[in-house]
Amino acid sequence: MDTLNPNEPTTSGNNTSRRTFLKGGGLLLGFALIGGTTGSVFAASAAQVTEEEVKAPFAPNGFIRIDPEGTVTLVMPMVEMGQGTYTSLAMLLAEELEVDLDQVQVQHAPPNDALYANSILHIQSTGLSSSVRAFWTPLRQAGAVGRTLLIDAAAKEWGVEPATCKAAHGVVTDASGSKHLSYGELAEAASKLPVPAADSVKLKDPKDFTLIGKPAKRLDAPMKVDGRAVYGIDTKLPGMKIAAIAISPAFGGKVKAVDEKAALAVKGVHQVVKIDEAVAVVADHLGAAKKGLEAAAIEWDDGPHATVNSADIIKELGEKSKQPGAVARNEGDAEKALGTAAQRIDAIYQVPFLAHATMEPMNCTVHMQKDSCDIWVGTQVPTLTQMVIASVTGFPKEAIRIHNHLLGGGFGRRLEPDGTVLAVKIAKQVDGPVKVVWSREEDIQHDMYRPYYYDRLSAGLDADGKPVAWTHRIAGSSIFARYIPQAFVNGLDPDAVEGAAEPPYALPNIHVDYVQVEPPGVPTAFWRGVGPTHNIFVVESFIDELAHAAKQDPVAYRKALLANNPRALAVLTLAAEKAGWGASMPAGQGRGVSVAFIFGSYVAQVADVEVGADGAVKVNRIVCGLDCGMSVNPDTIEAQIEGGSIFGLTAVLHGAITIKDGRVEQSNFDNYLPMRIDEVPVIETHLVKSPEAPGGIGEVPTSIVSAAVTNAIFAATGKRIRTLPVDPEMLKSST
Amino acid sequence: MLFHIFVRCQLQPFPPAPATLEEAMAYNLKINGTAHSVDVDDDTPLLWVIRDVLGMTGTKFGCGAALCGACTVHIDGVATRSCVTTVDSIGDSAITTIEAIGETPQGAALQKAWLDLEVVQCGYCQSGQLMSAAALLTETPKPTDEDINSAMSGNVCRCGTYQRIRAAIKQAAEA
Numbered sequence: 001m002d003t004l005n006p007n008e009p010t011t012s013g014n015n016t017s018r019r020t021f022l023k024g025g026g027l028l029l030g031f032a033l034i035g036g037t038t039g040s041v042f043a044a045s046a047a048q049v050t051e052e053e054v055k056a057p058f059a060p061n062g063f064i065r066i067d068p069e070g071t072v073t074l075v076m077p078m079v080e081m082g083q084g085t086y087t088s089l090a091m092l093l094a095e096e097l098e099v100d101l102d103q104v105q106v107q108h109a110p111p112n113d114a115l116y117a118n119s120i121l122h123i124q125s126t127g128l129s130s131s132v133r134a135f136w137t138p139l140r141q142a143g144a145v146g147r148t149l150l151i152d153a154a155a156k157e158w159g160v161e162p163a164t165c166k167a168a169h170g171v172v173t174d175a176s177g178s179k180h181l182s183y184g185e186l187a188e189a190a191s192k193l194p195v196p197a198a199d200s201v202k203l204k205d206p207k208d209f210t211l212i213g214k215p216a217k218r219l220d221a222p223m224k225v226d227g228r229a230v231y232g233i234d235t236k237l238p239g240m241k242i243a244a245i246a247i248s249p250a251f252g253g254k255v256k257a258v259d260e261k262a263a264l265a266v267k268g269v270h271q272v273v274k275i276d277e278a279v280a281v282v283a284d285h286l287g288a289a290k291k292g293l294e295a296a297a298i299e300w301d302d303g304p305h306a307t308v309n310s311a312d313i314i315k316e317l318g319e320k321s322k323q324p325g326a327v328a329r330n331e332g333d334a335e336k337a338l339g340t341a342a343q344r345i346d347a348i349y350q351v352p353f354l355a356h357a358t359m360e361p362m363n364c365t366v367h368m369q370k371d372s373c374d375i376w377v378g379t380q381v382p383t384l385t386q387m388v389i390a391s392v393t394g395f396p397k398e399a400i401r402i403h404n405h406l407l408g409g410g411f412g413r414r415l416e417p418d419g420t421v422l423a424v425k426i427a428k429q430v431d432g433p434v435k436v437v438w439s440r441e442e443d444i445q446h447d448m449y450r451p452y453y454y455d456r457l458s459a460g461l462d463a464d465g466k467p468v469a470w471t472h473r474i475a476g477s478s479i480f481a482r483y484i485p486q487a488f489v490n491g492l493d494p495d496a497v498e499g500a501a502e503p504p505y506a507l508p509n510i511h512v513d514y515v516q517v518e519p520p521g522v523p524t525a526f527w528r529g530v531g532p533t534h535n536i537f538v539v540e541s542f543i544d545e546l547a548h549a550a551k552q553d554p555v556a557y558r559k560a561l562l563a564n565n566p567r568a569l570a571v572l573t574l575a576a577e578k579a580g581w582g583a584s585m586p587a588g589q590g591r592g593v594s595v596a597f598i599f600g601s602y603v604a605q606v607a608d609v610e611v612g613a614d615g616a617v618k619v620n621r622i623v624c625g626l627d628c629g630m631s632v633n634p635d636t637i638e639a640q641i642e643g644g645s646i647f648g649l650t651a652v653l654h655g656a657i658t659i660k661d662g663r664v665e666q667s668n669f670d671n672y673l674p675m676r677i678d679e680v681p682v683i684e685t686h687l688v689k690s691p692e693a694p695g696g697i698g699e700v701p702t703s704i705v706s707a708a709v710t711n712a713i714f715a716a717t718g719k720r721i722r723t724l725p726v727d728p729e730m731l732k733s734s735t
Numbered sequence: 736m737l738f739h740i741f742v743r744c745q746l747q748p749f750p751p752a753p754a755t756l757e758e759a760m761a762y763n764l765k766i767n768g769t770a771h772s773v774d775v776d777d778d779t780p781l782l783w784v785i786r787d788v789l790g791m792t793g794t795k796f797g798c799g800a801a802l803c804g805a806c807t808v809h810i811d812g813v814a815t816r817s818c819v820t821t822v823d824s825i826g827d828s829a830i831t832t833i834e835a836i837g838e839t840p841q842g843a844a845l846q847k848a849w850l851d852l853e854v855v856q857c858g859y860c861q862s863g864q865l866m867s868a869a870a871l872l873t874e875t876p877k878p879t880d881e882d883i884n885s886a887m888s889g890n891v892c893r894c895g896t897y898q899r900i901r902a903a904i905k906q907a908a909e910a
Contacts, residue, residue, distance in 0.1 A: 082857030082894045217853065224858030225846045227793015227833035231859060234792035242787055267776050285787030286796070287779035359797055359805060359859040359893050408795070408859030409893050440798040635853055639899070643856055646895025669802040669891055677897040678884035 047228055048105045048219040049086065051403055058187035060149055060195045062115030063093055063142040065107075070184025072097075072104045072170065077116035077124060078131040079108065079380055080220055081410035082643070083698040084636035085131045087218045089139055091632055092132075095211045096143030096204060098167040099183070106219055108404040111382035126380040127415055127526065129599040129696025132632055136694055137203075144201040153190035154181045206630065206691070215635040220406065232378035232405040233437060235365040240433040241270060243280040243426060244289035246298055247446045250662035251521035253303035255279055263296040272296060273429045280426045286437055305521030305662040310452075313519045313659065314350070317454035321475035325515035326491035328501040332509035337469035341460025345549050349457065349538045350723045353519075353657035354450035354527055355664075355672060360408020361443040362419040365435040366427035372399035374433070377420055378407035385417040392424050411647070412526035415483075416448050444672055445664040449657055450527030451477035452519065453496070453534045457542050460509075465550025467561070470507045472500050472542075474535070475515040477524040491516060498531030499703065503539050504568045504597045505561035521662060528647055532598040532703035537652075537724065540594035540707030545720065554593050554711065555581050567627050568597055570688055572604040575625030578686050579606035588612070589620075590716025594707035599696030601628035602688075605645070607708035608681075611716045615728030619649060619681040619709055624701065626685060629692035637697050641685040644701030650675040652706045655725050762822050766791070767835035777823035782806045784822055785832060793833040793862050797891065804890030805859065807866040808832050814870035814886075833862035841872040844910040848903035856894035864890045868904050877908050 054075075056067035065073035074093050080086040086106045094101055109116045113124050119138065120130040147167050154172035155162040164175040170183045206212070223229040248254060260272045263281050268288030273280040281292035338344055365376040373393055379385050382402045390397040407414055423436040438446070453476035460469035478493040487494060492514055501512045518524075527533065547557035555576045562569040572595045576582075585591055588611055595604040608621040624641050631637055654673035658665045666672040710721035717731055761774040764784065773788050780799075785791050785808070794817060797805030801816040808817045809831040836842030845868050848854075855861050864887070871878055871886035878886070883901055892900070 080857075082855075084856070217850070218855065220858065221850055221853060221855050224855040224861050225849045225865060226837055227791070227862050229858050230792070233796065234786075236790055236792070285775070285779070285783045287775065287783035287787070290799075291776065291778070357893060359795070359803070359857065359891065361796065407857060409857045411893070437796070440800070440803075639853060639856060639896070642898050643895035646897065647893065650893075650895075668800055669798050670800070674803075674891045674893060675895070675897075676888045676891065677900065678888045680895070680897045683898060 047223045049080070049107075049223060049229070049406065050105055051108045051230065051405060053110055054107050056187065057191040058149075059191070060145050061142045061198070062109070062112070063139060064097065064146045066146075066183050066187045068184050068187050070170070070182055072099050072183065074104050074106050075109050076106050077109050077135065078118065078126040079378070079404060079407055079410075081126065081380065081407035081414070083131070083640060084218055084633060085126070086220050087216055088132050088632045088636060089135055090219060091211045091216055092135060092139035093143040095209055096140045097146045099170040101211065101216055101219065103170050104219075109382070111386045111402045113383045123381070124383045125415065126410065127412065128530065129699040132694045133600055133696055138198070140203050141198040141201060144203055145196055145198055148196055148201050149190040149193050150183055150186045152193055153186045157181065157189065213631050213634065216633050218636070229406055231360050231408045232365070232376060233360055233363040233408065235376040235405075235435055237365065237367065237433045240365065240435055241282045241284065241430065242286050242289055243273070243282045243434050243436045244286060244293045245278055245280045245422070245426070245436055245438055245442060246293055247278040247422075247442055248300050248303065249445065250300065250302035251305045251308070251523070253277070253306070253662070254301045255298060256301045257299040259295065259297045263292040266292040266295055271430065273426050275425045278422060280436060282430055282434055290439070302662060308520050308522070308662045309660050310658045313452060313522070314454065317452065317475045317517050320515050320517045321454050321456050321473055323515065325473055325475070325513035327511070327513045328492055328497040329510055329512040334469045334471045334509040334511035337509035338458055338460040338471065341468050342463045343461040343549060344458065345461070345545055346458045347542060347545060347722055349455040349541065351453050351534050351537065352655065352724060353452045353522065353659070354651055354655050355444050355447040355657050355666070356409070356411045356413035356527060357444060357447075357669075357672060357674065358407070358409030358411060358413050361440055362413070362438040363436060364420045364423035365433060366423045367433035368393075368424070368427045368430070371395060372401065373424065374401045374403065375420060375424070376403045376405065378405040378414060379417070379420070380407070380410050380414040381417065385420050388417045389420060389424055392421055411528040412530070413447065416525050418448065440669070441667040444666055444668065448523040448525035450533070451479065451524040455538045457538065459542065459546055461546060461550055465546075465552055465557075467505075467507055467546055469509045471511045472538070473513050473515065474500060475517050477518050478516045479524055479526055481516065483525070495526070495531040497535070499535035499596065499598055500531075500539055503543075504565050504595065505543065505558070506564060507561070519659075522659060528644070529699040529702035532596065532699070533648065533651075533706070536594065536596045536598065536703045537706040537710070540596065541710055541720070541722065544592070544707070544711045544714065548714075553582075558593070558595055562595070565597075567602040567688075568595055571595065571602045571625035571627050573625075574686050574688060575604035575606050575623050578625065578684065579608070579621070579623035581606060585716070588716060590712045590714065592708050592711025592713070592715055594704050594711065596704055598703050599700050601626065601695030601697060601700050603627075603700050603704050605701070605704045605708040607705070607712040609709060609712040609716055611713060611731050613733040615731035617653060617709075617713060617726055617728065617731065618679075621681050622683045622705065622708070624683070624685045625688065626700070627688035627690050628695040628697050628700070629690050630694050631687065632694060634687065637687065638685045640697045641701045642683045644698060645683050645705045646675050646680055648702040648705035649680075649709065652709050652724055653726055762825070763827070764822070764825060764830060765827060766830045767832060773822070775822055777821065779822045780818050781808070781820045781822055781825065781830070782817040785817060791832055791834055795859055795862055797860065797863070802891070803860070803863075804867055805863040807863040807890070809866060809870060812870065812873060814867045833866060836865060836869050839869060839873075841869045841907070844907040845869055845872065845903065848906040848910070852899050852903045852906065854896050854899040854903050856896055860890060860892045864892065864900055868900070868907070871904065872908060878904060
């Protein structure tokens with residue numbers, strides 16, 4: 001085993017423990033913390049992320065492991081997919097445990113809802129920008145429980161009152177300051193003390209925070225700049241084979257014929273596996289597997305959806321959205337108010353299907369055994385995956401061992417266990433472990449897509465231009481109906497209307513409803529920003545339309561409607577001021593704004609765009625005002641604003657998955673375009689200092705950026721973008 | 736996009752392919768200063784040799800078509816997309832991967848800048864980003880924004896770390 005790579009997977013039942021690794025690898029680093037007097041030793045690891053389950057005597061809860069050698073392991077209930085959660089969540093624990101971040105390593109949690117369920121999602125799931133929000137209190141309590149026990153153990157050893165002792169930097173010190181015991185030295189004794197209830201321990205006053213709120217270095221960064229980081233796709237096991245896969249190009253199609261002989265003739269190919277909907281070629285390496293797959297010249301039966309196309313899907317949405325839907329909100333009498341308004345505005349908005357296109361293509365390694373199954377994968381939902389695979393294999397869920405990994409991007413794609421299910425079906429026919437890796441083409445053409453939504457809106461303005469009526473009907477696929485059916489009640493999908501049902505503005509006479517329309521054969525799923533990514537675009541564009549109809553400045557118009565929403569007003573004011581709102585722009589340029597309360601955070605963005613005579617849109621600058629409550633790691637928040645905005649900009653400017661003949665037309669980064677470095681704007685983040693509990697962040701910028709950009713395009717050209725992505729043809733100068 | 740100027744993309748093998756399996760031979764590759772002998776078909780992309788045959792997983796698979804740059808390695812110092820570079824096209828050229836780029840002054844300066852500015856998010860594309868950036872700095876020690884656009888626009892980052900990548904390249908160039 002490569003000693004520099006503690007994450008290298010081992011076969012099941014042969015796990016090298018962290019302690020063995022540290023001893024054997026010789027990576028124990030000595031820290032003489034207090035004038036060299038303690039002799040205490042802390043093990044800081046060269047790689048601060050480990051997937052091995054760490055055993056240690058001091059394990060007072062699911063999150064803390066301290067062994068006598070001083071290795072402090074923090075078990076991360078949520079998974080790291082770039083959002084910085086392994087650092088932020090470690091900070092919450094370390095703050096109360098009184099250890100420094102460079103004294104800890106973090107470990108991917110095994111699947112266990114009892115220990116690691118997210119209190120917002122009620123399952124061990126990393127999504128909805130909820131990690132810090134959900135674990136803000138539980139992890140600080142868990143850290144405080146650990147600290148309390150370690151202090152108690154030291155006090156007992158010294159025969160003094162615990163209250164006279166202090167803990168800092170992983171060392172307990174007595175009142176005189178002359179006696180010290182490190183956490184490693186206390187681990188055994190502390191493990192024998194009764195564990196206090198989590199809600200009985202005292203948490204720090206925020207003014208005493210030493211970690212929370214101060215920029216911290218990401219724990220996963222060093223291993224990501226020199227190739228050491230291990231993602232699911234990097235799984236290596238003795239005897240492992242590697243498989244390439246082809247799934248029926250048409251949704252719901254099946255394999256008709258395969259030239260197995262030709263595939264097997266390719267050097268390095270061992271086996272051709274057929275399942276209903278796919279063919280896998282199993283080989284020594286992916287190069288041979290791909291070549292074998294090509295040689296297999298698969299013929300398909302396209303199945304029942306072979307004639308499905310985007311135009312028909314959109315037509316059906318247009319028709320069905322004429323009928324009333326499940327009511328998400330109804331206050332006053334919107335229809336009546338529309339009838340008596342001084343001015344009426346109607347609009348239809350549409351947003352396309354989108355693929356996630358994580359940089360790490362879908363992959364999963366499975367070792368099927370007689371009565372159990374090991375799975376190496378990067379997943380946002382380890383317990384859900386375990387449950388689904390238990391049902392696919394017929395094994396009890398304890399027999400399904402999920403080894404989670406760093407995710408090479410999630411964006412909602414890895415909330416779905418479909419790739420693992422497929423890999424397990426293939427592995428059932430393979431002797432020994434097999435890694436199934438999707439090509440980029442398979443990844444894009446067999447994603448589960450952000451639904452195509454079709455929205456109808458109407459508003460009535462009074463003589464002063466103030467809105468007196470607002471109706472918004474959303475039509476599209478329901479992800480909840482499939483994914484969380486118990487929360488899909490009376491035909492209402494809470495996600496589909498999120499951000500639309502409760503706009504931040506004072507809107508008397510409001511009616512918002514939802515019509516479920518499922519695109520035949522096209523699987524739909526959550527996509528970064530979920531409901532708000534679609535709804536904030538629509539709501540913030542339509543509010544802009546109202547401001548224009550009222551002949552008012554878009555910022556001033558919004559401010560007047562936010563009088564009773566001080567936090568929203570504050571971020572809008574901040575973003576507008578920092579962006580220089582109100583200054584005149586050169587011809588062809590425009591400035592647009594959007595504001596929202598989403599994922600527990602208040603956010604406003606101002607975008608500066610430039611539209612060329614050829615209709616090409618260049619976004620020059622994004623200024624973000626943000627109140628996400630108390631910051632845990634401020635640098636991560638800025639990084640998320642930058643990256644999340646770009647994720648949204650990619651969708652606004654380029655993103656569209658279209659369907660023809662029952663299959664996805666896009667296939668790789670040459671026709672499903674990601675934003676590249678030569679296109680990105682300058683992105684600035686301005687934080688409002690707040691004492692409130694933290695809000696979410698990862699999906700906030702993705703949701704807010706679209707309308708800021710399209711409103712800026714309107715300011716530059718007078719052309720309103722109501723369908724995404726932006727069509728440059730529509731913006732060409734008429735001259 | 737100008738990135739293809741800086742990237743060698745070899746879709747076709749140079750020497751004629753052996754007519755039969757019996758004629759196939761092992762290829763000797765020099766990777767990070769170490770010689771490796773691999774017995775694969777001549778048209779096998781270098782990426783799979785590095786990742787699957789030799790088990791060096793720092794180099795990533797992203798698209799398989801030289802569209803995303805995740806698989807970038809250096810061949811004789813030139814940033815090269817290993818997913819479309821066949822093993823028979825390499826000869827005795829020196830291959831450098833992310834695992835060894837820190838041994839070059841440009842690579843070390845870039846890794847430090849990447850950490851100083853907290854560039855990474857999911858990190859999956861960053862091996863390729865660093866390899867492209869290291870080739871850029873070797874060729875152009877003080878790159879302009881335009882130079883950075885040209886050299887780096889072949890590398891996709893879905894997390895959107897581009898602003899920090901640009902800043903880190905500039906910082907490393909000043910180091």
